[in-house]
Each structure stands twice: as C-alpha cells, then as structure tokens.
Amino acid sequence: MPNLPDVPLQGLYGDLILDHYRNPRHRTPVSHADVEAEEFNPFCGDRVILQFRLDGQGRIVEAGAQSEGCSIIQASASMLADIALGKSVAELERLSQLFRTMMRGEPSTGEAEDELGDLHSLQVVRQFPVRIKCALLPWTALEIGIEGFRSKNS
Amino acid sequence: MTTNVSGLDVARIREDFPVLHQMVNGKPLVYLDNAATTQKPQVVIDALVNYYTLDNSNVHRGVHTLSQRATEDFDMGRSKARQFLNAASDQEIIFVKGTTDGINLVAQSYARPNLGEGDDIIISTMEHHSNIIPWQVLCQEKGAHLLVIPINDAGELLIDEYEKMLTPRTKLVAITHVSNVLGTVNPIDQIVEIAHNRGVPVMVDGAQAVPHMAVDVQKLDCDFYVFSGHKIYGPTGIGVLYGKAELLEAMPPYQLGSEMIKSVTFEHTIYNDLPFKFEPGTPHIAGVIGMGAAIDYLNAIGLDRIDAYEHDLLEYGMECLSGIGGVQLIGTAPRKSSVISFVMDCAHPHDIGTILDTEGVAVRTGHHCAQPLMQRFGVPATARASLSFYNTKDEIDLLVKAIDRVIEVFS
C-alpha cells in the first residue's frame, strides 16, 4: 500500500503564518501603481492582486496585496508586500529567486534565510506538496508584474 | 457493526474494496470524496485483469477465438448499460469517454446543426463546467443565448422561472439530474414534461445520479442521458451517452474513422448503424467490460437499498455537521443525495482539506468545477464530503472530530 509519510500539522499553521492570515498587511489598493499584476489558480479559484508604487529612486514606497484563498496564499502575499517596502524591483526579483529556491527544498544559506525574514516560515509548506502552489501564487503574480513593468518602461 | 435501515452488511461490503484498507498519515483512511470518483471493488479490478490476461484482442474485427470472447463481453457490457438505464434498445447506448465527452457529442452533433442566431439553450445555475462550456461556446459561435435557471437558497431550481424561459426559440434544455456540489435531486420528470409540452428536447447530466439511485430513462422520458463509469465504481475513461434512437438516427457523426462506417470508397462513405455511427476507432474494451462488472456489482447490492442506506447516512451527517458552531452547510434541499458541502467561519476550504487529510479524512475542497454556483452562494470554494454505501456513521464521527481539529488550529 502506498502510505504517505506521516506529516505533523504543527508548523504549517504556526504563529507567523496564522498572524499574517488573520491580520494581512497592506490590503489597501494602491492608486497609480507602477508594478501590478493579478494572478489566478484556476484549479482552486484563488486570486492575488499585487500593486507597488515606486519613488524617484525606484524604491517601493507603497505596496498592496489583495488575496482571496487559503491561509497560505494570504500569508505569502502579506509577507511579500511587507518585505517589498523600501526595496528596488531588482532586489525584489532576487528575493523571489531566493524564495523559490527555498520552496524547491534546495539548500539555502543562513544569509538567505535572514533576508527572507518572515517568509522563511513558509518553508514548512514544502511538507505539503499540493499546497506549495498556494505559497508561490503571489510570487508568480510578482514576476508577471515585473515583466509588465519592464516592457512598459523599455 | 452496522445494522441499518436498508439491511446492508457494510462491513462485508467494505471487504470488497481493497483501497479502503490503508493508513493515511498514520490514521485509517476515511474516503469521503466519492463524488469526484468512487473506489473500485475487487470484481471490477478482476474484470480488467482477466480481460488483459486472458481475452485481450480487438472487437468486431476478427473471427479468432480471442476476438470472439472479447466481442461477446464487450457487447454484454452494452446490454448491461442498457438495462442499467432501462433504455429501449442497445442501439441507444453510445460508449463515450465519460460525461464530458457525451455532453460534447450532443453539443456538436445534435445542437450545432439545430441552433441558429437568436435561439436559446437552457441550463441551470448548478451545472458542472462540463455542462456549461460546450453550450456557452456553441451559443457564442451561433449568436444564440444561454439562459440559466435560477435556484433558491436551499439549492433548488425555480421551476416557475424555468417555465417562463421556454419559448419557440428554445432548442434544448441541458440540466443536471443531481448537483455535484449541493446534492440536490432535480425533478427531471417534471422538467422534461414542461419542455416536451413545447416540443423542446432535454439532455440530462446523470454523472451524480446513477451512483445513488435507480434511473429509468423511459420513465423520465428524457431525450439524452449521460454518465461516467468511474463514478459508478467502474474504470475511468468510459461512460455512456443514452439517446432516443430517432434523435441519434438523424444526427451526423461526431468523430470520423473506422468502426463507424458501412462502406468506404474514396468518393463516398456510408455510415454504420447505431450505435457504431458514434463510436469510431477501437473502443475502450477493458473499460466497457469493467463498467459492466461495476453495474453487476451495484445490481447485486440493489440500488434501492443503496439509496436507502446512503439517505440515512446523509441525514446523520447533515445533523452532525449542522450542530458544529461556525460550520455552514451549502445545499439543504429536502430532495438531496449524499453530498455535504460546507464552509467554515474560521478557515478556508483548502486549509480544512489539509487538516482533514492529516486526520486521514479525504474530502474535496475547491470550486468543484462549478464556479458560477460558488458565485451564487457568495463563497470562493467549499469543502465537500460525498458519501458512498461503503461509508459508515463511524466515519462521519471521524469527520466531525477532524472538523473539531480545524477549529482548534484556527481559533
């Protein structure tokens, strides 16, 4: 019989994740956003809208994340919006790569973990393979948004 | 264990399903996702293995012994499906890949040639995407209108509204027998009568009905009826489209190729008789044989007894779940089959699904391929426990315990 390994629930619904789920940051829509994207998961009906406004130096001064879906999507989107403030688009892109590396289960450095901040708590989702796509949806939206931003400004 | 209203020996029945006897996440599996697909009894598995082990060969094409045996079993599969629906003749049973495939066949071969600009097709709010999109796309292409029968808060069709929708421009009613989300059993006989009074044919999506109740297409008097083998304890990749012979005769073929022809020259082809006109290519022989074994299995238990047992289980489940604070049931029609959809104040359905899984309880979470219905109830998704005759009240109790765990984690 193909028994799946036992998976403890503790961790998936740890304090940080539940805190971002219950009190999502930056829910307010951003007017005049420079970077924005909406992405769906057609199998779940989940949805994320990300919006960022940049200052004259190209730093994110305002962030918006509206998500509909499970705790993992909402926490991931909230953490993303939170950490984006003050960063440049290129820095955010690098962070996105770090996040994906972590979610793939590839070894990461302590430095990378520090850089990811609250996002590091989402690595427990790896133990629930069908839920990984939930954690990644906001990041897919981010990448689409950045692509649109670049093509607009080139 | 399990003495019950219907006299089913459920403990014995469970022995017929090898997949049920396993641990998931350290807990005994509680399989409550039967509306997505049902588990297979050993007799169905054996029928597949025996066919491939002993009889494998093509059908209707050889005089050798293996081909004769395969052909005989294949043809018997059609007769079993005919009896299962009480159709008038084997000719009216078309093998398709499943419900989705059958609906597409009706859309392309029946509706397409009959639909013109400004015509109407009627469906309902509670349809599966498979019974929405083929009609939506066809209507868009033809400049026709897709009309949608509304439902009330319990999840019942508003028949008065439906009656008002029918006009001389209505070309077809395509409606589900049982909702895969709400469990509502629709009054198909009444729906058909109303449509026929105006000369409009009716196609019924029976995917969620045939696993739970005896269906008689002649009594319903519907014009088309579709179901999937995998939802009646048979294999995937096989299903049935029933159609009244006179309608099927008049329809052009859906797909073209071998088996569906009588004679071919490079200038001209004469199509084969029913049902072969609609079955081009080598069919899913093992699937037909496996589905036949599943029908035999259901008949041996008795669909009336299954209906009675599942109904009792449903009532118990609805009562248990409605007693949990913060749980809201979606779909509370009095005439309902054994599907319990619910949402919780504290947690999204996917989180419910994950926590239930860690308790060994398998339910479906999401929009269940019925997004317009989710919109009607103002929810993004639901969790759905769908019950079979091999489920027990003990398993419902485990579901309730697992839901308590969700509340623990999220409050």
Ligand SMILES: Cc1ncc(COP(=O)(O)O)c(C=O)c1O
């Ligand atoms: C009501 C209803 N219609 C159609 C379908 C589609 O069936 P299949 O995927 O077997 O084609 C389903 C199955 O999910 C269903 O529940």
